[in-house]
Amino acid sequence: MLTFTKETKVTLLYIALAFLFSVAIRMIWFYQFVDYEPFRFNAQLMINTNDGYYWAEGARDILAGVHQDNDLSAVDLAASQLSALFAYILPFSFESVILFMPVFLGSLIVIPIILIAKSIDNLEMGFIAALLASIAHSYYNRTMIGYYDTDMLNIVLPMFLLWSIIWAVRTNQDKYLLITAVDILIYRWWYPQSYSLESAFFALILLYTLLYERKNSYNYKLLAIMMFAMVGFEGYIRAIFVLIAFYMYKQEKYDRYVHSVLAFSIVLFFVSGGFNPIWEQLSGYVFKDAISVGQEGLKLHFYSVKQTIREAANIPFITFANRISGHVITFLASIIGYIYLVYKHKVMLFGLPLIGLGFLAYVGGLRFTIYAVPVLAFGVAFLISEIARFMPNRRVKVFSMSALTLLILLPNIVHIEAYRVPTVFNADEVKVLDMLRGKANREDYVVAWWDYGYPIRYYSDVKTLIDGGKHRGDVNFPVSFMLTNPQDVSAKLARLDVEYSENSFEDKNPTMFSNIEKMTKEYGFSDTNDFLLSLEGEIELPKKTRDIYFYLPHRMLDIYPTVEIFSNLDLMNGNMKNRSFFYATKQFRQEQNILNLSQGVVVDLKEFSVNINNNKVPIKRVIQSAYDKNMKFTKEVELVNPNGELNLIFMSSYNTFLVVDEKTYNSVYIQLSVLQEYDKMLFEEVIITPHAKVYKLKI
Template sequence: MQILNRYQITIFILIAYFFALLCRMEWVIWASSYSDFIWNNQLMISTNDGYAYAEGARDMIAGFHQPNDLSYYGAPLSTLTFLLAKILPFSLETIILYLSIFLSSLIVIPMILIGREFGYAKAFFVASLLGSIANSYYNRTMAGYYDTDMLVIVLPLFTIWGLIRLHFKGDLISFLIIAFSMLVYNWWYPSSYTLCVGMSIFYAIYTLIFERKNLRNYQAILFMILAISAAWYMLRLALILGLFGLIYFRSNLLNFRVMSLLFVVVLSLFVIFGGLNPIWFQAKFYLFRSLGDSSSVEFYFYNVNQTIMESGRIDLGLFTQRISGHWIIFIAGVIGYILLCRKFKIFLVAIPMVGLGFLALKGGLRFTIYAVPIIAMGFGFLLFYMLERLKVKRLNLIAGIISVLALIPSLIHIYYYKPSSVLFNTEVSVLDRLGKVADREDYTLAWWDYGYVIRYYSDTKTLIDGGKHLGRENYAVSYALTMPPSSSANMARLEVEYTQMGYEKDYGGKNLEQILKDYNYSDLTKFLSDIKSDKFNLPQKSRDIYYFLPDRMLGIFPIVSKFSRLDLLNGKEWADPFFVVATNFTQIKDGIALNNGIIISNDATYIDLNGQKFRVNSYIETKYDENMKLSKSIHNIDNLADIYLIYMVDYGRFILLDKEMFNSTFIQLYVLENYEKTPFEPVILDPTAKVYKLKR
């Protein structure tokens, strides 16, 4: 046991906090040497979703936003950022870059305070150092990672601290710590509902098994249920304060009958205001991975969750590294947590966080951060527990040495983990120029990865983004990018106009169904055939549509195509297109060998794929002249062949693709700039990103 006074605890907290903060500054130091990452004299953030909150903050600073522009105006993180921008003498760009550093490092406070309650402050100080920079937590809270993750672990740890403090002290202040941390958590991160329910259930189970006669526990459960109910925040706050006042001033009235009545009332509010609906949604998205997007009754769309790396399954080795930096530290942490729960059964309330962390093995690596602090606390406890049991001399020195060794894997990870900004300044420059020619009511069509950043820098509307990208929403954009220009133009105009009309008439997001209904189509195949025609009768134009085509989209173009390469009537996927992008290649005797085993013949008339030779339809070479104007050298080889070969000289890149992909709007407009005789006109032709305006 390590009994420390408040002064010592404060010193531990400050040391751990500044350690976490300084480690996060390493990326800033590294990134500052790259001009590509700088815009408006400040480093740009490294997370796509961050631009959603940045847009909301920007609009709050301006005092307005456009109707139905999907702005995160008033969102918790946007609101906090807006307030800081008003108070602090820093630009919005500076605040969104550094905010995660200061808020995420707060994780050390509840961790050390929990250790103090257990009497193992030194052990949990070590845990706070490890947990604050463990791989997954660092990745999602580093400088430039402007997202709600900066507090998504901090707040539930305060709840756990409140429950543990209540166990040991039984004071009324613990009720407020529990209730307010859960209330703020629910406000800050609505998806926290599942974890909060889990902690409430486990605390109730713990109470019934181990402390069924402790009245304080049942009162705490009432506070927890009130905090997580879906009632209005002010109503929840009033009920929490009301319950606290009742306990503080009239605790003598809280007999079994009154407590039973309170539980009935509070549980009734819980059910009336939403119940378990949010839990079911989360489980459906991350655990039940169906191909079809069941939000549509008539059609089966491709599930976006199948293409998100964060929600993809991970192997055990990566899982342990993400949580603890190294598998040995992870195993020690798990053992330590088990020992902690044996010694202090109240720590069982942390099981939901551990469970969510282990869910990463099925639901994706994004969940690993939930287990990070708990396993770290287990490691710190095991370290001191074993040293004390072994009666090691110079315990603090030995513990310090082992702690440094345990931190090394995470520190190495920090040194080598160097994500870039979401876009480079040349790409941002294109969006900035677009914002000067487009109206705020105009739409910019692009893949959902770029939705938020488009809205932030060009201030135009988008069809899809990081929050609006279900299969039914992605279908039209995928179609527009992967089909020929005429079909693309028709689909884009339909989708934009019906999206706008849907805000007023509430189509439930089922634009395609409404289009078929309005155009009297009973056969989807017939509609998809007719839409290819230049004579297709389009709705009246209400705004302009721009296409944002970045060079970086080449890498995900096959994924983009998946969302429109399926039979919507049964969800059956079509065969993947032939699409290969290669930047690593070498000259050999037989031709040019790409890094994936494909060989291009010396005369570029055929390719060798796994021992089979395929004729090339056309070989095209693109190159920019001194005026940055694209020139093309086209060599027609075999009109009956299905394979096209493009060499982008300035990029040192080969593209091998089939006829369908070659005719796609993205390839024709971005790679080849074949916009003549199409419904598009160029607006910005930059090598890093190109913008076209739809003329229809």
């Protein structure tokens, strides 16, 4: 029969209470929207992160036992595999499993936090830190219910690694050598980009050893076994190295080789290419060039997607502080408290890699703040526990700790109650994709912007050209071109890009060239601009091997200018072209013949001109569209000035005005989605709703 000490019982109680608190807070969003039908599909709320559909597609295919070649399904990745396992063994629907997984996995963060606090004999600090860290802005945002992504364990696992490192250094017990190595192996399995943080832990332990425990052979063993777990080989090979090293360390006769083993492990790390992905990951987020340049062939220039991703953008200090601790005052107290904590317990220095990665938010974007949350939570929690020590009696001590804890939790709870994020798609949009699933084959392609790639693949079970993971400038360019150019050239490039993409999977000798560069060369051009110009004439297209569909959601209106950026540049020299004019608004008011569209855009309906910041531009067309009560689309088009430069479109059913130039007006998106004007030689209607349109390419 198991027996527990009082300290162990208190530890388990604190873990249970903190875990239940974290779960309960995450259920707020569920109860806010559980009966909201636009967020429900298949009798369950849908998830609220685009990337989640990548893992969902992989898990779905694992459970089905089949997926098509080159479909980019995540069947080999940890998040999908774990999800499939849960869906297989648990008596819940697949939709319920992926919705609730972040709630329970993300809440596991409380366990290593409290165990770390136990190692320095301050369980109260650990309990307070666990409460705060589990619901702090950025950690909650990325582990809330429905935020089905790798983030649900991306901080939990390094915190377990921090716990094992601290206990290893404090106790020098052999079991923590193996636990630390296994932590790294699991972390790398779950999140292959973990190498930067693992390397930072390694470097700090090495520095700590050289400064404080240079003669402690145990620390060199710890460093070596960590390095074996980090080398650039497959997981099973790394595991073999770890087991061999652990076996040697259990034999005293090998102690004299401890430094040699460490040296060998470091050499092996660099020889196996272990440092390469670290540099690539850091340079990708820290050095964000707007234009990327190819290194081979024509050296084409492409627009970098990092310029348009909010999570990779720099953030102001107040946002930075709030995301880490919930409030600027709490953040500053956390910094002071952490410094004091390190002064009292120098092993807490090992939390610096997490803090350092979190502070990269200033140059690398807000996504990094999540890493600093749990370690800095220790700081303010330590201050609270230290203040309580000076209270005159236990009652006052408990009251002071409770009051101060409530103060630091309250801003985060207020944030959570107000953080009513929508699902990725609404039910009507998903119905369109579900209908498409019954019309398209699994080998067919859907052209859409990368934001919608994963959900399209999950709900329609088709292929896409770009998605949340495949969205480099060179693959975004063709799709951007297709969506923002006239129908004839867009249709031709769609057929070309799909067939070239499929052929690239079969290429036995792949090159560094992008599809657009291959097209340029194979059609006999040395200048990509000339090749794109040739699409306006007659060219011989590749043999059709599958159907292509265009998915055009109404929501893309919000990002149309961003979509256009990726093809609005000269690929040969990287120079950006003049931007097309696109303005959309729901904020307007009319007084007689003057229509004020806000933000300095005013329409004179008598003269048919648009005044944009005191610059008068003539209107060419005035269009009004609507859906009647039977959802039948109607539109009225009036040509008011053949020499006009802008077009005024009133989408009455959406209460939206558009002001666009001729290039935008003639684009595939505006013609097919907004106006439902399509070339019947090139396209055919498949699904038409107010929420999204799907057209099938005929060529």
